[in-house]
Amino acid sequence: MTTFSEHQAAPNKNREEEARTGLKGFSTWRAVYLGVMIGFAVTVLAMWALKIHYA
Protein backbone atom coordinates (compact mmCIF):
# COMPACT_ATOMS: atom_id res chain seq x y z
CA MET A 1 0.00 0.00 0.00
CA THR A 2 2.74 2.45 -0.91
CA THR A 3 1.74 3.70 -4.36
CA PHE A 4 -1.21 5.94 -5.09
CA SER A 5 -3.13 3.28 -7.03
CA GLU A 6 -2.64 0.74 -4.20
CA HIS A 7 -3.75 3.34 -1.68
CA GLN A 8 -6.92 4.02 -3.69
CA ALA A 9 -7.70 0.32 -4.06
CA ALA A 10 -6.90 -0.76 -0.48
CA PRO A 11 -9.78 -1.20 1.98
CA ASN A 12 -10.05 1.76 4.33
CA LYS A 13 -12.44 1.71 7.28
CA ASN A 14 -12.05 5.49 7.65
CA ARG A 15 -12.82 6.27 4.02
CA GLU A 16 -16.25 7.75 4.70
CA GLU A 17 -14.98 9.94 7.51
CA GLU A 18 -11.94 11.03 5.52
CA ALA A 19 -14.16 12.01 2.58
CA ARG A 20 -16.10 14.45 4.76
CA THR A 21 -14.89 18.04 4.57
CA GLY A 22 -17.21 19.60 7.16
CA LEU A 23 -17.61 22.64 4.92
CA LYS A 24 -21.00 23.95 3.90
CA GLY A 25 -21.36 23.98 0.12
CA PHE A 26 -18.21 21.90 -0.36
CA SER A 27 -19.20 18.45 0.77
CA THR A 28 -16.41 16.56 -1.04
CA TRP A 29 -12.68 17.22 -1.30
CA ARG A 30 -13.05 17.35 -5.08
CA ALA A 31 -15.42 20.30 -4.59
CA VAL A 32 -12.93 21.98 -2.24
CA TYR A 33 -10.11 21.55 -4.79
CA LEU A 34 -12.34 22.91 -7.56
CA GLY A 35 -13.27 25.86 -5.34
CA VAL A 36 -9.57 26.57 -4.68
CA MET A 37 -8.78 26.52 -8.41
CA ILE A 38 -11.75 28.79 -9.19
CA GLY A 39 -10.56 31.13 -6.43
CA PHE A 40 -7.08 31.09 -7.98
CA ALA A 41 -8.48 31.91 -11.44
CA VAL A 42 -10.58 34.77 -10.02
CA THR A 43 -7.51 36.15 -8.16
CA VAL A 44 -5.42 36.09 -11.35
CA LEU A 45 -8.21 37.80 -13.33
CA ALA A 46 -8.62 40.44 -10.61
CA MET A 47 -4.86 41.19 -10.67
CA TRP A 48 -4.98 41.36 -14.48
CA ALA A 49 -7.95 43.75 -14.32
CA LEU A 50 -6.01 45.94 -11.87
CA LYS A 51 -3.07 46.08 -14.27
CA ILE A 52 -5.28 46.96 -17.27
CA HIS A 53 -7.33 49.54 -15.36
CA TYR A 54 -4.29 51.51 -14.22
CA ALA A 55 -2.08 50.91 -17.29
Place this chain on the structure above:
Amino acid sequence: MTTLDYVVLFGTILSIAIYGFWATRKAGGLDTYLKGDQRIGWGTIGLSVMATQASAITFLSTPGQGFESGLGFVQNYFGLPLALIIVAGVFLPIYRRLKVYTAYEYLGKRFDGKTRLLGAALFLLQRGLAAGITIYAPAIIVSSVLNWPLGITVLGTGILVVAYTVSGGSEAVSLTQRYQMAVILIGMGLAFAIVLIKMPDHVSADGALAVAGAMGKLNAVDWNFDINERYTVWSGIFGGLFLSLSYFGTDQSQVQRYLTGRSLRESRMGLMFNAVLKIPMQFFILLLGVFVFVFYQFEKQPVFFNQTSWNAHKTGEHAVIFDEIENRFDAVQETKSAAITEFLTAREAGDATAETSAREAMLALHADSQHIRAEAQAALLATDAEVKASDADYVFITFILNYLPQGLVGLLIAVIFCAALSSTASELNALGSTTMVDFYRHVFRPKADDGDSLKASKWFTALWGAVAIGFALFANLVENLIEAVNILGSIFYGVVLGIFLIAFFVKWVHGTAVFWAALIAQTLVIGLFFQLEISYLWYNFIGCGLTMGLALLLQLVQPRRAAPSS
Protein backbone atom coordinates in the same frame (compact mmCIF):
# COMPACT_ATOMS: atom_id res chain seq x y z
CA MET B 1 14.96 52.87 17.85
CA THR B 2 13.53 54.21 21.12
CA THR B 3 13.16 52.43 24.47
CA LEU B 4 9.51 51.74 23.62
CA ASP B 5 10.60 50.04 20.38
CA TYR B 6 13.06 47.83 22.26
CA VAL B 7 10.36 46.91 24.80
CA VAL B 8 7.94 45.98 21.98
CA LEU B 9 10.63 44.08 20.06
CA PHE B 10 12.02 41.99 22.91
CA GLY B 11 8.64 41.70 24.63
CA THR B 12 7.10 40.21 21.47
CA ILE B 13 9.78 37.72 20.51
CA LEU B 14 10.63 36.61 24.05
CA SER B 15 7.01 36.22 25.18
CA ILE B 16 6.24 33.96 22.20
CA ALA B 17 9.37 31.87 22.85
CA ILE B 18 8.56 31.60 26.58
CA TYR B 19 5.00 30.58 25.72
CA GLY B 20 6.47 27.87 23.48
CA PHE B 21 8.50 26.54 26.44
CA TRP B 22 5.62 26.77 28.89
CA ALA B 23 2.90 25.25 26.69
CA THR B 24 5.03 22.21 25.84
CA ARG B 25 6.80 21.75 29.17
CA LYS B 26 4.92 18.52 29.84
CA ALA B 27 5.53 17.18 26.34
CA GLY B 28 5.51 13.43 26.57
CA GLY B 29 7.08 10.86 24.31
CA LEU B 30 8.59 10.59 20.90
CA ASP B 31 5.29 10.93 19.03
CA THR B 32 4.56 14.23 20.76
CA TYR B 33 8.07 15.49 20.11
CA LEU B 34 8.10 14.61 16.40
CA LYS B 35 4.44 14.98 15.41
CA GLY B 36 2.93 17.02 18.24
CA ASP B 37 0.88 13.94 19.17
CA GLN B 38 -1.11 14.65 16.01
CA ARG B 39 -3.57 16.85 17.90
CA ILE B 40 -3.11 20.16 16.11
CA GLY B 41 -5.99 21.89 14.31
CA TRP B 42 -6.06 23.17 10.73
CA GLY B 43 -5.67 26.85 11.62
CA THR B 44 -2.38 26.26 13.41
CA ILE B 45 -1.19 23.92 10.65
CA GLY B 46 -2.08 26.50 8.00
CA LEU B 47 -0.19 29.27 9.81
CA SER B 48 2.69 26.91 10.56
CA VAL B 49 3.07 25.90 6.89
CA MET B 50 2.90 29.58 5.91
CA ALA B 51 5.41 30.63 8.59
CA THR B 52 7.84 27.88 7.56
CA GLN B 53 7.90 29.07 3.97
CA ALA B 54 8.05 32.79 4.77
CA SER B 55 11.49 33.56 6.13
CA ALA B 56 12.63 36.97 7.35
CA ILE B 57 14.09 37.73 3.97
CA THR B 58 10.54 37.38 2.53
CA PHE B 59 9.39 40.36 4.59
CA LEU B 60 12.56 42.38 4.00
CA SER B 61 13.12 41.64 0.32
CA THR B 62 9.62 41.28 -1.10
CA PRO B 63 8.53 44.91 -0.48
CA GLY B 64 11.93 45.92 -1.95
CA GLN B 65 11.15 43.79 -4.99
CA GLY B 66 7.75 45.54 -5.30
CA PHE B 67 9.55 48.89 -5.05
CA GLU B 68 12.06 47.98 -7.78
CA SER B 69 10.14 45.78 -10.22
CA GLY B 70 6.47 45.97 -9.25
CA LEU B 71 4.07 43.08 -8.75
CA GLY B 72 5.47 40.65 -11.36
CA PHE B 73 7.15 38.41 -8.77
CA VAL B 74 3.72 37.24 -7.53
CA GLN B 75 3.50 35.03 -10.64
CA ASN B 76 6.21 32.84 -9.13
CA TYR B 77 3.50 31.46 -6.80
CA PHE B 78 0.95 30.63 -9.50
CA GLY B 79 1.81 26.92 -9.43
CA LEU B 80 1.38 26.71 -5.66
CA PRO B 81 -2.42 26.10 -5.39
CA LEU B 82 -2.31 23.14 -7.78
CA ALA B 83 0.81 21.74 -6.08
CA LEU B 84 -0.90 21.89 -2.68
CA ILE B 85 -3.98 20.15 -4.08
CA ILE B 86 -1.73 17.33 -5.36
CA VAL B 87 0.06 17.10 -2.00
CA ALA B 88 -3.29 17.07 -0.13
CA GLY B 89 -4.84 14.51 -2.48
CA VAL B 90 -1.91 12.14 -3.09
CA PHE B 91 1.12 12.61 -0.81
CA LEU B 92 -0.58 13.38 2.50
CA PRO B 93 -3.07 10.45 2.77
CA ILE B 94 -0.28 7.97 2.06
CA TYR B 95 2.11 9.53 4.59
CA ARG B 96 -0.62 9.47 7.24
CA ARG B 97 -1.79 5.98 6.47
CA LEU B 98 1.75 4.60 6.68
CA LYS B 99 2.24 6.54 9.95
CA VAL B 100 5.67 7.80 8.88
CA TYR B 101 7.64 10.39 10.84
CA THR B 102 9.58 11.64 7.80
CA ALA B 103 8.97 11.74 4.05
CA TYR B 104 12.13 9.63 3.57
CA GLU B 105 10.78 6.88 5.81
CA TYR B 106 8.07 6.51 3.15
CA LEU B 107 10.81 5.92 0.54
CA GLY B 108 12.12 3.09 2.74
CA LYS B 109 8.67 1.46 2.83
CA ARG B 110 8.09 1.96 -0.90
CA PHE B 111 11.59 1.08 -2.15
CA ASP B 112 14.41 0.11 0.19
CA GLY B 113 16.82 1.37 2.84
CA LYS B 114 19.41 2.80 0.46
CA THR B 115 16.86 4.96 -1.42
CA ARG B 116 15.54 6.21 1.92
CA LEU B 117 19.05 7.18 3.03
CA LEU B 118 19.75 8.88 -0.30
CA GLY B 119 16.58 11.04 -0.01
CA ALA B 120 17.34 11.90 3.62
CA ALA B 121 20.99 12.72 2.89
CA LEU B 122 20.06 15.07 0.03
CA PHE B 123 17.61 16.84 2.36
CA LEU B 124 20.13 17.18 5.21
CA LEU B 125 22.81 18.57 2.93
CA GLN B 126 20.60 21.22 1.38
CA ARG B 127 18.47 22.20 4.38
CA GLY B 128 21.44 22.16 6.78
CA LEU B 129 23.10 24.95 4.78
CA ALA B 130 19.80 26.81 4.29
CA ALA B 131 19.18 26.94 8.07
CA GLY B 132 22.40 28.94 8.50
CA ILE B 133 21.29 31.38 5.82
CA THR B 134 17.84 31.77 7.39
CA ILE B 135 19.57 33.14 10.50
CA TYR B 136 22.33 35.05 8.71
CA ALA B 137 20.37 36.91 6.01
CA PRO B 138 18.13 39.06 8.27
CA ALA B 139 20.89 39.46 10.88
CA ILE B 140 23.27 41.06 8.38
CA ILE B 141 20.63 43.61 7.26
CA VAL B 142 19.19 44.45 10.71
CA SER B 143 22.62 44.65 12.38
CA SER B 144 23.95 46.88 9.60
CA VAL B 145 21.01 49.31 9.75
CA LEU B 146 20.70 49.40 13.56
CA ASN B 147 24.45 49.22 14.24
CA TRP B 148 24.08 46.03 16.24
CA PRO B 149 27.07 43.65 16.41
CA LEU B 150 26.44 40.95 13.77
CA GLY B 151 27.83 38.12 15.91
CA ILE B 152 25.55 38.94 18.84
CA THR B 153 22.50 39.26 16.56
CA VAL B 154 23.23 35.84 15.03
CA LEU B 155 23.94 34.23 18.42
CA GLY B 156 20.87 35.79 20.08
CA THR B 157 18.51 34.66 17.32
CA GLY B 158 20.15 31.25 17.04
CA ILE B 159 20.25 30.40 20.74
CA LEU B 160 16.62 31.46 21.29
CA VAL B 161 15.27 29.33 18.43
CA VAL B 162 17.45 26.33 19.33
CA ALA B 163 16.31 26.53 22.98
CA TYR B 164 12.55 26.29 22.38
CA THR B 165 12.82 23.92 19.40
CA VAL B 166 15.00 21.47 21.37
CA SER B 167 12.79 21.78 24.43
CA GLY B 168 9.31 21.43 22.91
CA GLY B 169 9.89 19.78 19.53
CA SER B 170 7.30 19.88 16.79
CA GLU B 171 4.46 21.07 19.02
CA ALA B 172 6.49 24.06 20.28
CA VAL B 173 7.36 24.93 16.68
CA SER B 174 3.70 24.85 15.56
CA LEU B 175 2.39 26.77 18.61
CA THR B 176 5.01 29.53 18.43
CA GLN B 177 4.54 29.81 14.67
CA ARG B 178 0.84 30.53 15.21
CA TYR B 179 1.65 33.64 17.26
CA GLN B 180 4.70 34.61 15.23
CA MET B 181 2.56 34.54 12.08
CA ALA B 182 -0.12 36.61 13.83
CA VAL B 183 2.54 39.24 14.72
CA ILE B 184 3.80 39.17 11.12
CA LEU B 185 0.31 39.66 9.63
CA ILE B 186 -0.62 42.43 12.09
CA GLY B 187 2.72 44.21 11.58
CA MET B 188 2.54 44.06 7.78
CA GLY B 189 -1.12 45.17 7.86
CA LEU B 190 -0.22 48.20 10.00
CA ALA B 191 2.73 49.08 7.72
CA PHE B 192 0.32 48.92 4.75
CA ALA B 193 -2.15 51.25 6.46
CA ILE B 194 0.59 53.69 7.54
CA VAL B 195 2.14 54.05 4.09
CA LEU B 196 -1.32 54.98 2.74
CA ILE B 197 -1.96 57.43 5.62
CA LYS B 198 1.45 59.06 5.13
CA MET B 199 0.87 59.81 1.45
CA PRO B 200 0.46 63.54 0.70
CA ASP B 201 -3.12 64.85 0.96
CA HIS B 202 -3.53 65.13 -2.81
CA VAL B 203 -2.55 61.47 -3.34
CA SER B 204 -5.42 59.06 -2.70
CA ALA B 205 -5.05 55.25 -2.87
CA ASP B 206 -6.56 55.45 -6.37
CA GLY B 207 -4.06 58.17 -7.32
CA ALA B 208 -1.16 56.13 -5.91
CA LEU B 209 -2.27 53.14 -8.00
CA ALA B 210 -2.54 55.39 -11.08
CA VAL B 211 1.05 56.60 -10.60
CA ALA B 212 2.27 53.03 -9.99
CA GLY B 213 0.33 51.75 -13.01
CA ALA B 214 1.71 54.46 -15.29
CA MET B 215 5.24 53.53 -14.18
CA GLY B 216 4.65 49.84 -14.92
CA LYS B 217 4.64 48.68 -11.30
CA LEU B 218 1.24 46.89 -11.41
CA ASN B 219 2.43 44.21 -13.82
CA ALA B 220 1.07 41.32 -11.73
CA VAL B 221 -0.02 39.28 -14.73
CA ASP B 222 2.06 38.83 -17.89
CA TRP B 223 0.63 36.44 -20.50
CA ASN B 224 3.81 36.61 -22.62
CA PHE B 225 5.05 33.20 -23.88
CA ASP B 226 8.68 34.34 -24.13
CA ILE B 227 10.75 31.89 -22.03
CA ASN B 228 13.44 34.53 -21.57
CA GLU B 229 10.99 36.64 -19.55
CA ARG B 230 11.73 35.98 -15.89
CA TYR B 231 8.18 36.17 -14.50
CA THR B 232 5.18 35.25 -16.65
CA VAL B 233 1.91 33.44 -15.94
CA TRP B 234 3.26 30.35 -17.74
CA SER B 235 6.65 30.18 -16.04
CA GLY B 236 4.83 30.74 -12.74
CA ILE B 237 2.28 27.98 -13.30
CA PHE B 238 4.67 25.35 -14.69
CA GLY B 239 7.88 26.25 -12.86
CA GLY B 240 6.00 27.17 -9.69
CA LEU B 241 4.03 23.90 -9.74
CA PHE B 242 7.23 21.95 -9.97
CA LEU B 243 9.05 23.85 -7.25
CA SER B 244 6.08 23.90 -4.88
CA LEU B 245 5.39 20.20 -5.36
CA SER B 246 8.99 19.43 -4.49
CA TYR B 247 9.04 21.80 -1.51
CA PHE B 248 5.66 20.99 0.06
CA GLY B 249 5.59 17.30 -0.84
CA THR B 250 9.14 16.12 -0.14
CA ASP B 251 10.90 18.67 2.08
CA GLN B 252 10.68 17.40 5.66
CA SER B 253 10.52 20.96 7.07
CA GLN B 254 7.05 21.23 5.45
CA VAL B 255 5.97 17.57 5.67
CA GLN B 256 6.52 17.60 9.44
CA ARG B 257 4.23 20.64 9.78
CA TYR B 258 1.18 19.05 8.19
CA LEU B 259 1.76 15.61 9.71
CA THR B 260 0.98 17.18 13.11
CA GLY B 261 -2.72 17.44 12.16
CA ARG B 262 -5.22 15.66 14.41
CA SER B 263 -6.86 14.10 11.35
CA LEU B 264 -6.44 13.92 7.60
CA ARG B 265 -9.11 16.61 7.35
CA GLU B 266 -7.19 19.05 9.58
CA SER B 267 -3.95 18.52 7.63
CA ARG B 268 -5.75 18.97 4.30
CA MET B 269 -7.52 22.09 5.49
CA GLY B 270 -4.17 23.53 6.65
CA LEU B 271 -2.78 23.01 3.16
CA MET B 272 -5.89 24.47 1.49
CA PHE B 273 -5.58 27.51 3.79
CA ASN B 274 -2.22 28.15 2.13
CA ALA B 275 -3.53 27.33 -1.36
CA VAL B 276 -6.11 30.10 -0.94
CA LEU B 277 -4.14 32.72 1.02
CA LYS B 278 -0.53 32.50 -0.13
CA ILE B 279 -0.96 34.37 -3.45
CA PRO B 280 -3.05 37.23 -1.94
CA MET B 281 -0.49 37.52 0.90
CA GLN B 282 2.44 37.80 -1.51
CA PHE B 283 0.41 40.21 -3.65
CA PHE B 284 -0.21 42.55 -0.70
CA ILE B 285 3.43 42.43 0.44
CA LEU B 286 4.52 43.39 -3.09
CA LEU B 287 1.79 46.05 -3.26
CA LEU B 288 3.13 47.45 0.02
CA GLY B 289 6.49 47.85 -1.76
CA VAL B 290 4.73 49.56 -4.67
CA PHE B 291 3.04 52.02 -2.28
CA VAL B 292 6.41 52.66 -0.59
CA PHE B 293 7.71 53.47 -4.09
CA VAL B 294 4.89 56.01 -4.66
CA PHE B 295 5.45 57.41 -1.15
CA TYR B 296 9.13 58.08 -1.96
CA GLN B 297 8.09 60.08 -5.04
CA PHE B 298 7.01 62.81 -2.62
CA GLU B 299 9.59 62.31 0.14
CA LYS B 300 13.37 62.55 0.05
CA GLN B 301 14.56 59.21 -1.27
CA PRO B 302 18.15 58.08 -0.71
CA VAL B 303 19.92 57.47 -4.01
CA PHE B 304 21.11 54.18 -2.51
CA PHE B 305 19.02 52.61 0.28
CA ASN B 306 21.88 50.81 2.02
CA GLN B 307 23.02 54.09 3.58
CA THR B 308 25.55 52.39 5.88
CA SER B 309 27.40 51.03 2.88
CA TRP B 310 26.95 54.27 0.88
CA ASN B 311 28.30 56.49 3.67
CA ALA B 312 31.15 54.08 4.47
CA HIS B 313 32.41 54.35 0.88
CA LYS B 314 31.77 58.09 0.59
CA THR B 315 35.32 59.04 1.53
CA GLY B 316 38.34 60.75 -0.05
CA GLU B 317 38.15 61.51 -3.76
CA HIS B 318 34.96 59.43 -4.07
CA ALA B 319 33.07 61.80 -1.75
CA VAL B 320 32.95 64.45 -4.51
CA ILE B 321 31.52 61.97 -7.04
CA PHE B 322 29.00 60.63 -4.50
CA ASP B 323 27.89 64.17 -3.57
CA GLU B 324 27.45 65.12 -7.22
CA ILE B 325 25.32 62.00 -7.85
CA GLU B 326 23.19 62.73 -4.78
CA ASN B 327 22.60 66.34 -5.82
CA ARG B 328 21.57 65.39 -9.34
CA PHE B 329 19.27 62.67 -7.99
CA ASP B 330 17.59 65.04 -5.52
CA ALA B 331 17.00 67.62 -8.29
CA VAL B 332 15.42 65.04 -10.63
CA GLN B 333 13.28 63.63 -7.82
CA GLU B 334 11.97 67.11 -6.99
CA THR B 335 11.04 67.83 -10.62
CA LYS B 336 9.49 64.36 -10.92
CA SER B 337 7.41 64.96 -7.81
CA ALA B 338 5.97 68.12 -9.43
CA ALA B 339 5.28 66.24 -12.69
CA ILE B 340 3.44 63.48 -10.76
CA THR B 341 1.30 66.09 -8.99
CA GLU B 342 0.51 67.62 -12.39
CA PHE B 343 -0.42 64.17 -13.73
CA LEU B 344 -2.75 63.50 -10.79
CA THR B 345 -4.39 66.92 -11.05
CA ALA B 346 -5.02 66.49 -14.78
CA ARG B 347 -6.33 62.96 -14.18
CA GLU B 348 -8.76 64.18 -11.54
CA ALA B 349 -9.93 67.06 -13.74
CA GLY B 350 -10.53 64.64 -16.63
CA ASP B 351 -8.22 66.65 -18.89
CA ALA B 352 -6.90 63.88 -21.19
CA THR B 353 -4.43 66.09 -23.12
CA ALA B 354 -2.81 67.50 -19.97
CA GLU B 355 -2.77 64.03 -18.41
CA THR B 356 -0.94 62.56 -21.42
CA SER B 357 1.71 65.27 -21.50
CA ALA B 358 2.22 65.15 -17.69
CA ARG B 359 2.47 61.38 -17.91
CA GLU B 360 5.18 61.61 -20.58
CA ALA B 361 7.14 64.13 -18.51
CA MET B 362 6.75 61.95 -15.41
CA LEU B 363 7.99 58.82 -17.22
CA ALA B 364 10.97 60.66 -18.75
CA LEU B 365 11.99 61.96 -15.32
CA HIS B 366 11.52 58.50 -13.82
CA ALA B 367 13.88 57.09 -16.46
CA ASP B 368 16.39 59.82 -15.53
CA SER B 369 16.19 59.00 -11.82
CA GLN B 370 16.61 55.28 -12.54
CA HIS B 371 19.66 56.09 -14.63
CA ILE B 372 21.18 58.08 -11.75
CA ARG B 373 20.49 55.22 -9.33
CA ALA B 374 22.35 52.90 -11.70
CA GLU B 375 25.20 55.43 -11.78
CA ALA B 376 25.27 55.43 -7.97
CA GLN B 377 25.58 51.65 -7.92
CA ALA B 378 28.38 51.79 -10.49
CA ALA B 379 30.18 54.48 -8.46
CA LEU B 380 29.87 52.32 -5.34
CA LEU B 381 31.30 49.32 -7.20
CA ALA B 382 34.14 51.49 -8.48
CA THR B 383 35.19 52.17 -4.89
CA ASP B 384 34.88 48.55 -3.83
CA ALA B 385 34.36 45.69 -6.29
CA GLU B 386 33.24 43.40 -3.43
CA VAL B 387 30.34 45.61 -2.29
CA LYS B 388 26.74 44.42 -2.77
CA ALA B 389 25.39 46.80 -5.42
CA SER B 390 21.69 45.97 -4.95
CA ASP B 391 19.84 47.91 -2.25
CA ALA B 392 16.38 46.33 -2.64
CA ASP B 393 16.68 44.49 0.71
CA TYR B 394 17.15 47.84 2.48
CA VAL B 395 14.14 49.70 1.04
CA PHE B 396 11.49 48.48 3.48
CA ILE B 397 13.64 48.62 6.61
CA THR B 398 14.69 52.19 5.72
CA PHE B 399 11.01 53.14 5.41
CA ILE B 400 10.23 51.43 8.75
CA LEU B 401 13.00 53.20 10.65
CA ASN B 402 12.35 56.65 9.19
CA TYR B 403 8.57 56.91 8.93
CA LEU B 404 6.86 54.54 11.37
CA PRO B 405 5.81 55.87 14.79
CA GLN B 406 7.51 54.81 18.05
CA GLY B 407 6.51 51.34 19.13
CA LEU B 408 5.56 50.28 15.61
CA VAL B 409 9.23 50.35 14.59
CA GLY B 410 9.85 47.77 17.32
CA LEU B 411 6.85 45.74 16.16
CA LEU B 412 8.07 45.69 12.54
CA ILE B 413 11.60 44.65 13.58
CA ALA B 414 9.85 41.94 15.66
CA VAL B 415 8.08 40.87 12.44
CA ILE B 416 11.48 40.28 10.83
CA PHE B 417 12.77 38.28 13.80
CA CYS B 418 9.51 36.31 14.16
CA ALA B 419 9.84 35.29 10.52
CA ALA B 420 13.49 34.29 11.06
CA LEU B 421 12.65 32.30 14.20
CA SER B 422 9.62 30.54 12.70
CA SER B 423 11.31 29.30 9.55
CA THR B 424 14.53 28.34 11.36
CA ALA B 425 12.55 26.40 13.99
CA SER B 426 10.87 24.26 11.31
CA GLU B 427 14.19 23.63 9.63
CA LEU B 428 15.97 22.56 12.83
CA ASN B 429 13.01 20.44 13.89
CA ALA B 430 13.04 18.65 10.52
CA LEU B 431 16.82 18.25 10.46
CA GLY B 432 16.83 16.74 13.97
CA SER B 433 13.92 14.40 13.19
CA THR B 434 15.39 13.20 9.90
CA THR B 435 18.80 12.52 11.46
CA MET B 436 17.19 10.54 14.27
CA VAL B 437 14.52 8.65 12.28
CA ASP B 438 16.37 7.97 9.03
CA PHE B 439 19.95 7.53 10.27
CA TYR B 440 20.18 6.96 14.02
CA ARG B 441 17.22 4.60 14.46
CA HIS B 442 17.37 3.14 10.98
CA VAL B 443 21.12 2.55 10.63
CA PHE B 444 23.02 2.96 13.91
CA ARG B 445 20.60 1.97 16.72
CA PRO B 446 17.72 -0.04 15.20
CA LYS B 447 16.78 -1.33 18.66
CA ALA B 448 16.67 2.09 20.34
CA ASP B 449 13.52 2.52 22.42
CA ASP B 450 11.32 5.65 22.31
CA GLY B 451 13.02 7.24 25.35
CA ASP B 452 16.46 6.82 23.83
CA SER B 453 15.19 8.11 20.45
CA LEU B 454 13.61 11.16 22.09
CA LYS B 455 16.91 12.07 23.75
CA ALA B 456 18.74 11.51 20.45
CA SER B 457 16.20 13.77 18.66
CA LYS B 458 16.90 16.60 21.10
CA TRP B 459 20.65 16.18 20.74
CA PHE B 460 20.47 16.11 16.95
CA THR B 461 18.25 19.22 16.88
CA ALA B 462 20.74 21.03 19.13
CA LEU B 463 23.63 19.85 16.96
CA TRP B 464 21.98 21.15 13.78
CA GLY B 465 21.28 24.41 15.63
CA ALA B 466 24.98 24.70 16.44
CA VAL B 467 25.86 23.98 12.79
CA ALA B 468 23.39 26.65 11.59
CA ILE B 469 24.70 29.25 14.06
CA GLY B 470 28.31 28.43 13.18
CA PHE B 471 27.52 28.68 9.47
CA ALA B 472 25.73 32.02 10.02
CA LEU B 473 28.68 33.38 12.02
CA PHE B 474 31.15 32.59 9.25
CA ALA B 475 28.77 33.11 6.32
CA ASN B 476 30.35 36.40 5.32
CA LEU B 477 33.50 34.50 4.39
CA VAL B 478 31.73 33.09 1.35
CA GLU B 479 30.77 35.31 -1.58
CA ASN B 480 27.18 35.33 -2.90
CA LEU B 481 26.15 32.87 -0.24
CA ILE B 482 22.39 33.22 -0.62
CA GLU B 483 22.56 32.62 -4.33
CA ALA B 484 24.91 29.69 -3.74
CA VAL B 485 22.41 28.04 -1.39
CA ASN B 486 19.53 28.64 -3.83
CA ILE B 487 21.56 27.04 -6.59
CA LEU B 488 22.41 24.12 -4.32
CA GLY B 489 18.69 23.65 -3.58
CA SER B 490 17.73 23.67 -7.26
CA ILE B 491 20.46 21.14 -8.07
CA PHE B 492 19.07 18.61 -5.54
CA TYR B 493 15.31 19.37 -5.48
CA GLY B 494 14.57 17.99 -8.97
CA VAL B 495 16.20 14.63 -8.29
CA VAL B 496 14.37 14.22 -4.95
CA LEU B 497 11.01 15.04 -6.57
CA GLY B 498 11.75 12.54 -9.36
CA ILE B 499 12.27 9.79 -6.73
CA PHE B 500 8.95 10.63 -5.03
CA LEU B 501 6.93 10.87 -8.26
CA ILE B 502 8.18 7.42 -9.31
CA ALA B 503 7.36 6.15 -5.79
CA PHE B 504 3.76 7.38 -5.87
CA PHE B 505 2.80 6.80 -9.49
CA VAL B 506 4.96 4.10 -11.15
CA LYS B 507 4.39 0.88 -9.26
CA TRP B 508 6.57 -1.38 -11.43
CA VAL B 509 9.78 0.56 -10.76
CA HIS B 510 11.72 -0.81 -7.79
CA GLY B 511 14.32 0.54 -5.37
CA THR B 512 17.55 -0.43 -7.12
CA ALA B 513 16.50 1.15 -10.43
CA VAL B 514 15.38 4.42 -8.80
CA PHE B 515 18.45 4.56 -6.53
CA TRP B 516 20.94 4.27 -9.38
CA ALA B 517 18.81 6.51 -11.59
CA ALA B 518 18.87 9.20 -8.87
CA LEU B 519 22.65 8.91 -8.42
CA ILE B 520 23.29 9.08 -12.18
CA ALA B 521 20.79 11.95 -12.58
CA GLN B 522 22.38 13.86 -9.70
CA THR B 523 25.85 13.43 -11.21
CA LEU B 524 24.56 14.56 -14.63
CA VAL B 525 22.80 17.60 -13.11
CA ILE B 526 26.01 18.63 -11.33
CA GLY B 527 27.98 18.09 -14.56
CA LEU B 528 25.43 20.09 -16.59
CA PHE B 529 25.55 22.86 -14.01
CA PHE B 530 29.23 23.41 -14.81
CA GLN B 531 28.67 23.10 -18.59
CA LEU B 532 25.46 25.03 -19.34
CA GLU B 533 24.70 28.67 -18.80
CA ILE B 534 20.97 28.44 -18.09
CA SER B 535 18.97 29.76 -15.16
CA TYR B 536 19.47 27.46 -12.15
CA LEU B 537 15.67 27.02 -11.85
CA TRP B 538 15.78 24.76 -14.92
CA TYR B 539 17.81 22.17 -12.99
CA ASN B 540 14.63 21.33 -11.06
CA PHE B 541 12.98 20.18 -14.30
CA ILE B 542 16.12 18.52 -15.62
CA GLY B 543 16.81 16.63 -12.36
CA CYS B 544 13.25 15.33 -12.07
CA GLY B 545 12.98 14.39 -15.76
CA LEU B 546 16.35 12.62 -15.74
CA THR B 547 15.60 10.68 -12.55
CA MET B 548 12.21 9.51 -13.80
CA GLY B 549 13.43 8.69 -17.33
CA LEU B 550 16.51 6.80 -16.11
CA ALA B 551 14.54 4.90 -13.45
CA LEU B 552 12.05 3.68 -16.07
CA LEU B 553 14.89 2.72 -18.41
CA LEU B 554 16.94 0.92 -15.75
CA GLN B 555 13.87 -0.98 -14.56
CA LEU B 556 13.16 -2.10 -18.12
CA VAL B 557 16.69 -3.41 -18.72
CA GLN B 558 17.10 -4.88 -15.24
CA PRO B 559 16.61 -8.67 -15.01
CA ARG B 560 13.08 -9.39 -13.80
CA ARG B 561 12.64 -10.67 -10.27
CA ALA B 562 11.77 -14.35 -9.98
CA ALA B 563 8.08 -14.77 -9.34
CA PRO B 564 7.37 -15.98 -5.80
CA SER B 565 6.69 -19.72 -5.74
CA SER B 566 3.13 -20.62 -4.88
